[in-house]
Amino acid sequence: MVPASSLEELSGDGSDCSEEVEITVNVGGIRQVLYGDVLNRYPETRLAELVNCMAGGYDAIFSLCDDYDPGKKEFYFDRDPDAFKCIIEVYLYGEVHMKKGICPICFKNEMDFWRVDLDLLDDCCKSHLNEKNLELEEIAKRVQTILDDLGGDTSESKWKRFQKCLWKFMEKPESSFPARITAILSFLFILISSTVMCIGTIPEMQVEDLQGNHVEHPTLDSIETVCIGWFTLEYLLRLISSPNRLHFALSFMNIIDVLAILPFYVSIILTNLGATIMGLTNVQQAIQALRIMRIARIFKLARHSSGLQTLTYALKSSFKELGLLLMYLAVGIFVFSALGYTMEQSHPDTLFKSIPQSFWWAIITMTTVGYGDIYPKTTLGKLNAATSFLCGVIAIALPIHPIINNFVKYYNKQRVLETATKHELELMELHSNGGYLGTNGSSKELSEGRGLSVGAHMKVSHSDTFIQALTEEKHHRTRLQSCK
Structure with missing residues (x-):
């Protein structure tokens, strides 16, 4: 005292x-x-x-x-x-x-x-x-999503609960073993469908129809029909269970899904009904154009691949660097194509007929492709080609490093967020069980059968990286006031 x-x-x-x-x-x-x-x-x-x-x-x-x-x-x-x-x-x-x-x-x-x-x-x-x-906001969203999946609102109708379970089953493969199997099947169907599309273009694998035209083998058509049936069922189940159907329908990846499915049904309609409306030749041309759109289904792999999603985000966050790359190439293409056209005019067998035609030569030279269909024949033209080649290497190399850094940064950030989310959930589980685990506790126990207790104690537990977005309560460190 x-x-x-x-x-x-x-x-x-x-x-x-x-x-x-x-x-x-x-x-x-x-x-x-x-x-x-x-x-x-x-x-x-x-x-x-x-x-x-x-x-x-x-x-x-x-x-x-x-x-x-x-x-x-x-x-x-x-x-x-x-x-x-x-x-x-x-x-x-x-x-x-x-x-x-x-x-x-x-x-x-x-x-x-x-x-x-x-x-x-x-x-x-x-x-x-x-x-x-x-x-921290991203971690809070991930934690809250996991807690929402673990718990359930008993006041909701049976349809709402079924809708949530179906959405989790279709969208979150890590939620259960059947959901993981379904995701693997979807991935395999995408690969099979893409493989069938490629094999169908091999002449030896095609057959002749009544008009003498080469068409895909009926077996490949049957496999294609099964794959489209799976894609259609998958899309409809996800649409029915979606919390926001308008946002779901306008999402980029879901538009890709529609583009992968739609050509099949449109081609069937044109085959059965189009002949009475337009000529048979026009119908076949329209069907061939629609079948080309099947390549869109390869983009469905991005839904199941975190690597492709990371690459997409890295490119999206690197628009400035990509813009610089295109600007460098555009300036170089214009300059070197104009120089190449001017220097090659003195040669009687010149391949540079005009500056716009020289753009193609400048593009394949600056990008180090070099098809050889257009090439300079004069000494000055060859010096111009060597200069354009070196400038193209420099122009492409300069913006590549920031793009790679964006990819690595986002990839590492996603790993850190996943680790932090698991860490936060484990700490919540520790607090909900009295603040510690016994000697027989294991990490497996943290993830099995304790979802409701985690949600119930979420507001009274926090870690050294306390996420304020998960609770409105304020937590302060206990302080010593011995002389008070």
């Missing part, structure tokens, strides 16, 4: 509240002397209030710090000293910079504790913090 004399001395000494007073703070074992005139530059912060709280007694002091030594007049804080060294700079420089290696979310919590406005954080550090917030 603090002596009463010390309490009277503290409350009666008004000079301690002046701007010239200096205070000693001990943050995580690191002592530092601070001056009131400097701290009062930001009067709403915790340290500035600490300078001016002496007259309020120990109740006012302990509302701001964790402990206080009246003999040394030293204030104790159980906080991160490295983060405090960054935050104290706001009183000297008017802005806060976050040191490398400090967790952005933890640093934001430190700023909230010291009551430093987040707007004082430097812009470069804000971008890092925003990126971390987005990652």
Whole structure:
């Protein structure tokens, strides 16, 4: 207990509240002397209030710090000293910079504790913090999705519950063993259908119809019909079970599914009814054009391949680099094709008939393809070709590295998010079972038969990377106030 004399001395000494007073703070074992005139530059912060709280007694002091030594007049804080060294700079420089290696979310919590406005954080550090917030939001969404799958709302109708189960069965192969088998079957049907489409173009595998035209073998047609039947059933089940059918129908991958299915039914309609509307030759041409659209089904593999999804995202996030690549190539193609046309005009057997025709030569030269159908014959033309080749290699190589970095960055980020999601669920499970597992506990027990308990205890458990998006409750560290 603090002596009463010390309490009277503290409350009666008004000079301690002046701007010239200096205070000693001990943050995580690191002592530092601070001056009131400097701290009062930001009067709403915790340290500035600490300078001016002496007259309020120990109740006012302990509302701001964790402990206080009246003999040394030293204030104790159980906080991160490295983060405090960054935050104290706001009183000297008017802005806060976050040191490398400090967790952005933890640093934001430190700023909230010291009551430093987040707007004082430097812009470069804000971008890092925003990126971390987005990652936590993504983890929160994944955790919430898993919890929603584990639990169920008994107040919902049977149809709603059936719809959710069907959606999880069709869209989440990891949810159950039958769902995983269905996903594998869907993947195999895509491969079989694509293989049949390729084999059907081999002349030896074709037969003649009544008109003497070569058509696909009936066996291949039967296999194609079975595959289309599977794709149709799969699409209809996913459409029926979708929570938002309009969003489902307008999704890019679902449009690909429709384009892979639709040509089959349209060709049947044209075959049976088109002959009475238009000539037989026009019907066959329309059917051939529609059958080419079957190549769209190969894009269905992206639904089952995380690698293809990662590649798609990397290309989507690399539009700027791809635009630069196309711009470099476009400028080079125009320049070298014009030079090639000009330099080759003196040769009687020139292959460069016009500048637009020279565009083809410039494209295959700068991309290092070199078909050889168009080539220079003069010495200057060959020098121009060598220069265009070297410039093409440089133009293609420069933007490739950022594109590869985007791919690696997104791939690693997805792995980190998956690991963090599992970590958060395991911590929730640990808290829901009394905060620890026994010696016989295993990781398998964490994932079997405990879904409802995880959902029930979700709001009272958190980890060192606490996801605030999962709960509205505020959690604070327990603090020692021994002298209070």
